[in-house]
Amino acid sequence: MTFVSQLVLALLEGTVSGFILALMSLGLSLVFGVMRIVNVAHGEFFMLGAVLAWWITTATGSFLAAVIVAPLAVMGMAIAIERVVLRPIRYSPGATIVATLGLLYLLQQMTLMLYGPEARAVTPPLGGTIELPWFGYARYKLVLAAVAAVLLLATWGLVRATTLGLRMRATQQDPEIAQAFGVPIHRVYRAAFALGAGLAAMAGVLVVPVQQAHYLMGLDGLLLSFMVVILGGLGSIGGTVIASFLVGWIDGIASIFFTPTVARIAASLVVALVLVVRGGGLFGES
Amino acid sequence: MPTPWRSILTLHLGILAALGLLQFVLPPFHLAMITRVLLFTTYAVGYNLLLGYGGLMSLGHAMFFAAGLYGAGLPVYYLGAGPGLAFLSGLMASLLLAALVGALSLRTTGVAFSIVTMMFGQVCYLVTISLNRITLGDQGLVLAGRLAPVRVGNWILPLNAPSVRYNLALLLLATVLLVTLWLVRSPFGRVLVALREHEERTRLLGYDPFPYRWLAMLVSGGISGAAGAAYALLFSYVGSAFAAVLYSILPLLWVLLGGAGTTLGPLIGVAFMTYAVEFASRVTSAYLVVVGLTLVLVAIGLPRGIAGGLRGRWWWLP
Numbered sequence: 001m002t003f004v005s006q007l008v009l010a011l012l013e014g015t016v017s018g019f020i021l022a023l024m025s026l027g028l029s030l031v032f033g034v035m036r037i038v039n040v041a042h043g044e045f046f047m048l049g050a051v052l053a054w055w056i057t058t059a060t061g062s063f064l065a066a067v068i069v070a071p072l073a074v075m076g077m078a079i080a081i082e083r084v085v086l087r088p089i090r091y092s093p094g095a096t097i098v099a100t101l102g103l104l105y106l107l108q109q110m111t112l113m114l115y116g117p118e119a120r121a122v123t124p125p126l127g128g129t130i131e132l133p134w135f136g137y138a139r140y141k142l143v144l145a146a147v148a149a150v151l152l153l154a155t156w157g158l159v160r161a162t163t164l165g166l167r168m169r170a171t172q173q174d175p176e177i178a179q180a181f182g183v184p185i186h187r188v189y190r191a192a193f194a195l196g197a198g199l200a201a202m203a204g205v206l207v208v209p210v211q212q213a214h215y216l217m218g219l220d221g222l223l224l225s226f227m228v229v230i231l232g233g234l235g236s237i238g239g240t241v242i243a244s245f246l247v248g249w250i251d252g253i254a255s256i257f258f259t260p261t262v263a264r265i266a267a268s269l270v271v272a273l274v275l276v277v278r279g280g281g282l283f284g285e286s
Numbered sequence: 287m288p289t290p291w292r293s294i295l296t297l298h299l300g301i302l303a304a305l306g307l308l309q310f311v312l313p314p315f316h317l318a319m320i321t322r323v324l325l326f327t328t329y330a331v332g333y334n335l336l337l338g339y340g341g342l343m344s345l346g347h348a349m350f351f352a353a354g355l356y357g358a359g360l361p362v363y364y365l366g367a368g369p370g371l372a373f374l375s376g377l378m379a380s381l382l383l384a385a386l387v388g389a390l391s392l393r394t395t396g397v398a399f400s401i402v403t404m405m406f407g408q409v410c411y412l413v414t415i416s417l418n419r420i421t422l423g424d425q426g427l428v429l430a431g432r433l434a435p436v437r438v439g440n441w442i443l444p445l446n447a448p449s450v451r452y453n454l455a456l457l458l459l460a461t462v463l464l465v466t467l468w469l470v471r472s473p474f475g476r477v478l479v480a481l482r483e484h485e486e487r488t489r490l491l492g493y494d495p496f497p498y499r500w501l502a503m504l505v506s507g508g509i510s511g512a513a514g515a516a517y518a519l520l521f522s523y524v525g526s527a528f529a530a531v532l533y534s535i536l537p538l539l540w541v542l543l544g545g546a547g548t549t550l551g552p553l554i555g556v557a558f559m560t561y562a563v564e565f566a567s568r569v570t571s572a573y574l575v576v577v578g579l580t581l582v583l584v585a586i587g588l589p590r591g592i593a594g595g596l597r598g599r600w601w602w603l604p
Binding site: 094099113117223226230265276 | 343345390391393394396397398400401402404405406408409412413415416531535538542570571572573574575577578579580581582583584585586
């Protein structure tokens with residue numbers, strides 16, 4: 001493989017994983033923006049989406065069924081979690097981190113019990129490759145990118161142009177004043193949490209045909225979406241999407257030159273230093 | 287009304303004495319378990335200094351434990367260092383790391399501090415993995431057979447003898463406990479607590495938060511590293527599992543479960559969790575479910591009890 005073709009491949013792969021990352025990080029950013037909590041269990045929704053997608057596809061033979069059912073199932077679970085765990089602790093930031101850390105291990109270990117330690121893949125719903133001048137590229141990955149793009153646009157439209165979106169933005173600006181104006185903020189919280197979980201789950205579903213479903217895949221996803229959200233700025237949909245592609249491309253290009261572990265070390269350091277230099281303003285202190 | 291100094295000291299010395307006597311009645315299996323509990327309690331005491339008294343929730347403390355672990359284990363494995371020197375080297379490694387990470391991460395507070403420490407913790411974990419040729423990554427290094435016994439005068443204490451392990455772990459815990467007790471009651475400790483309770487007001491009184499928090503981070507990291515170094519020497523094993531996220535989450539759980547800002551608390555938290563995990567691991571391979579369940583229950587069931595320390599204004603986002 002020549003260097004150019006390697007580079008093109010890295011950029012393509014980076015774009016595809018950028019789309020996945022954008023879906024997932026948008027969910028995290030939305031939940032943080034509206035509810036002002038850091039959901040450490042966000043990666044587990046991603047993992048659950050992937051595992052359910054494998055399970056549904058294997059049981060019914062239809063990947064389309066998984067695309068529809070798995071995110072809805074995870075959203076239902078998120079609504080239950082919001083009611084049983086987050087509301088009793090009143091979304092207090094410190095207690096939420098502790099509780100969602102607990103959920104991280106609960107969901108991960110339950111999956112280990114029910115699904116097992118194996119990594120399993122689903123055959124892509126449409127095979128074949130598209131011939132580029134340098135190499136053939138899997139057609140499914142392009143479809144994946146298109147579906148993710150549509151979902152990102154839909155989320156943007158939801159936040160910008162619907163009553164629910166208006167209420168979310170009002171709650172994000174000032175929950176007390178929003179409530180004084182009759183915004184049912186608990187329902188808004190529930191909707192935001194479910195939507196965030198659903199986006200992560202959808203990312204998980206879409207990724208199963210190209211990457212295997214495994215009970216430990218959530219943590220990596222979580223750390224990557226932390227990076228994206230920190231680099232892109234919270235609450236900004238555009239910033240999140242741009243940062244997702246940046247992280248995707250950097251990860252892709254860095255893995256030409258370094259081992260994945262070294263690339264990940266460098267990325268984690270950069271993100272930590274960005275947070276340090278910006279004095280935590282991103283997480284709302286100032 | 288603060289509890290008088292003398293009754294606090296009596297309580298702690300009483301607990302340490304009870305732990306000292308415990309070794310004569312414990313069967314061998316539990317002696318080893320409690321030795322582990324003592325080391326992890328030392329780790330928890332170090333963590334508690336930052337969380338309970340400093341109000342700072344680190345999610346990357348495993349890096350300090352691991353710095354102590356590797357700082358002590360690698361010289362033994364590769365250079366044949368003696369136990370005393372290895373322990374000091376582990377302690378120094380964790381102090382250096384804490385000085386550096388503290389200087390950077392303490393520019394943030396609240397949730398951002400948690401995320402920054404989590405990222406640094408992840409960096410350190412990945413470093414132990416990527417230096418595979420030296421550390422053997424997850425597989426780890428076994429120190430057994432390379433470790434000289436400790437010599438005190440004419441006594442020769444082999445580190446693989448259960449009672450030697452137990453008493454050295456207890457000695458470390460006792461030292462650490464008394465030092466932190468003294469520290470949190472010193473003027474330094476009072477400023478630290480004042481900063482936790484009301485940063486603005488403390489600033490107005492003329493205290494700069496940074497040096498106090500940095501020193502707290504240094505001591506906290508150093509104690510965690512000492513626990514790690516002792517773990518490497520007493521259990522003859524060094525592996526990157528101890529640098530992973532789980533070992534950053536566990537001290538948080540131990541301290542919150544037992545009660546932040548108390549001394550007996552971490553001991554109870556560690557003992558409970560160590561046994562819970564041990565028993566769960568006999569039943570299922572998904573034994574960490576116990577950790578998850580306890581974390582959720584602690585967050586829901588003891589919101590104010592734990593939060594007392596956490597609920598200072600920097601735990602609220604604006």
